[in-house]
Amino acid sequence: MSKSNRRKFVKKSGLGVLSVLTAPRLLAAPFGGPQNTALQPSKGVFFTNGFKTAEVGKDSVVLWTRLCGQEFPQPVRHQRQEKVFRHPIDFDEEQPVSEMDGAVSGATGLVRVRILDSADQTVWSSDWQQALPQDDYTVKIPVTGLQPATMYRVYWEAKPIEGGLIRKEEGSFSTAPPEQQPVPVRFTTSTCQYFWSFDDERRGFQTYDSMRRLEPDFFVQTGDYIYYDKPGPLAKNLEKARHKWHAMDGWLSLRDFYRQVPLYMVKDDHDLLKDDMYRGKGPYGDLTFDDGLKLWYENVPIQGKPYRTLRWGKDLQVWMVEGREYRSENTMEDGPEKTIWGEEQKLWFRETVNASDATFKILITATPVVGPDRDNKTDNHANKSFQHEGNWLRKYLSAQKNMFVVNGDRHWQYVSKDIETGLMEFGSGPVSDCHSQGWKEGDLRPEHRFLRLKGGFLSISVSRASGKPNIRFEHRDVLGEVVHEEVFEA
Template sequence: MPDNKYPADQQRRRFLLDSASLGAGAMLGAAAMPARAQAPAIVTSERLRPQMPDGVMSGDVTRDSAIVWSRTDRPARMLVEYSSNENFAGAVRIAGPLATVQNNYTARLDLRSLPVGQRLHYRVRFQDLAHESALSEPVAGSLMVSGGVRNGQADDITFAFSGDEAGQGWGINEAWGGYRVYESMRRFRPDFFIHSGDQIYADGPIQAEVKLDDGSLWRNVVTEAKSKVAQTLDDFRGNFAYNMLDANKRRFCAEVPFLVQWDDHEVRNNWYPGQVIGKEETRYSERSLDVLMARARQAMFEHNPFRIDAADPFRVYRSFHYGPLLEVFMLDERSYRGANSPNRQKGGRDADFLGPQQMRWIKQALLRSRSTWKVIASDMPLSIVVPDLNPDVPKGTFEAWANGDNGKPSGRELEVAELLRFIKRHDIKNVVWVTADVHYASATYYSPERAQFTEFKPFWEFVGGPINAGTFGPGEIDRTFGPDVRYVSIPPGMKQNRSPAELLQFFGIGKIDAKTRAMTVSLHNADGNEIYKVELPPEA
């Protein structure tokens, strides 16, 4: 992946040099041509034009950089131009990487030295490698480079968070409005979106019709890849491509940068490294979760605007700095965990959830942060008990942090205790957790006065989701860390796996006021109606 560390004038020259080797067809407009050259008349039949079925997407925005992503339908070179002006005056133009069959015709470009505190407008085209004059129609997007400071004061920041899409057989129903949560979130104009995992349901086939309780039919868009559980690399790729068939998601992706982590359904329900699928599960011919995981991870990286870490190209955990007001820390609670179990260990490898290396990273990253607010994006909630109900695992097995015993920390809870203790001892202020996974929304305040483990500073955890999946819960609460559940979006005893048609799909919005430095967090339903809100004053 190119590292565009050059100033704008050098980037323009680089574009010209790269484009010269491709022919005049690589140019995005006459402005990119040398002064004495004249842009050729390009006449291209629609059949020869590369297509961009997934639109454009941006993500991993931090400080003054961002990833721009897209996918085409043939071997082609990505061409990008961007400007602070909507009319693309003074645009920087770059010939980007190749989209080939090896990466499923996806491409991403890392834009550097961007103007902070401004909305950046960009356009993407692809140039057919076999026909140099064949260019795709341009697809436009924009992104906010948050973290700007004007006259000594930081800009306000707004972000959204949620997770869980295309789950339990609830896919894209165009008659209902598709993935309506994406359109509802878009109306808040967030600077970025935290996708807390279960971005696909690789283990959840989608059928053309599902009968609802009232006798009506929920009609899904269907594809070959979503008609079965994902096992091959192309199966996983097809799951990501399926979600981009939704017009709401494409529109959202073109306007709001993504920060993406994964959870279980990117691979298979409740998976962990080293797991072998038991004979009770008959849908799989490939039994090794490590094999499935490697294929799923490749597809996830191909189909998202990830900034790849050259030193650790499989790394999912990372942080994003948004100036003096906010830093976001994305955890990976899949890659390093021990096996799911009764979760009562007194220590050791089997109790790992983050693992030692990631634990060292999050501690040091929090310690170094100078931003007022530190948002930890966890792909699983802290105190909601999540049992592992797969048919090939023993009863009494747990999937998340909590083990349901309401006692002193044990099992994976030991890592929570370790991190919370570190935050208190180093007086790290204003830490907020956001998550998804459980398919309902909630707001929980944790305080040592209510807890079995008391060495921590009080903090909040907010749960969003699902984006478009079955609604479940509410879950049992483990009392180890003193949770006070202030809000739950669904009543107890509700029928499980409610369809999106009931509008019980949820997301969160965080807003940081630059003047007061207070963070307001609100929870919303599928149509964007506010269902809960709390203002969090910053700790001095």
């Protein structure tokens, strides 16, 4: 479906005004006082954490939502430090979680969803699903049997178990086109977002609003969606860890973005437990590695293995890999047995890449493959700590025709070309300017083709000019302005 037809579809379905009518204002004055909403009787159920449409394929999608017991998140009450990450000032880590900035209580209830086509005909519907406390009131609904290259509308309904007012929410998405169909495609990526690094006091993050205006076909979040190990609160138990997800998903910019843009998520260390995490490193407070995995799969709309590949028409295939669940200990001596991906994932990757006839291929990884990275880091393929597997991976990727790397994790935007293999890597960059740190401005290394110590996102588009496929990588700032671009013809 063309962009103009897509806009008409969104307008017809009422999505253009929906957020204005229903979306909460986090800093709204009537909700400015602390209140223990988690302990108050539910007066219904709400979509305060929005919903996500994810893992879109040619005929399938995974839908996710969380039922909430309050219509608006708790307001942001704390001032922030004027330095990197903007940590909150005088934040009481021991206060009730229900009173913390951005808190959203859950509610037991029933939820169902319908999918409609452009003629407003229901093509798929679910039964009523229960949102229960053991799953933090989240509901995950896989859908199959859809048509490729088709725009759909998602229609959500929710109500209390005992009955009552039915809440409604709407969104839209498009399925992927057939593999041999040469269609233009645009998608965006970002990384590294901390609740307190917001740059819009009402909506949260300007980057999400800027990405939404581009109307991408899909979005890949490349890791560090939340930070358990940063204050406000430090998430050292299950309740505080869940709060991190509630507060992030309560921001208006994220809610409005996910109404219209399908999502794919890749996890990194801060999403799982703490910095440079691997199984065996030890717990974070009361949270174990397995607790972190449960929370991830509770909040992320994904089915099956955490590594997967997406084909979007004839000219693009994307691989999203898992770098935390299968890795060796970072402190292990480097050699043939030391791995970030694990042998099963490496075999899958080689087999699927070798079988692909897509014009352009992109590996999306939470951590760098080319870098350069800081000498004191030990958890990615650009470091000496995993040099053996890194050398293999760079050599293998550079041998593939028209293959590139897109990564998260680093708090700066960059483009690098590996000196030995010529492999190109594009660092997404942090979601806001005040989250940028870790590299010196002007410290250009031989690998760098672009370096910027600011926030924003990466926009990637594939199209054809006079029948020739090309791919365009655009680094953009938080307002969506292009700050650097690289274009390659197949």
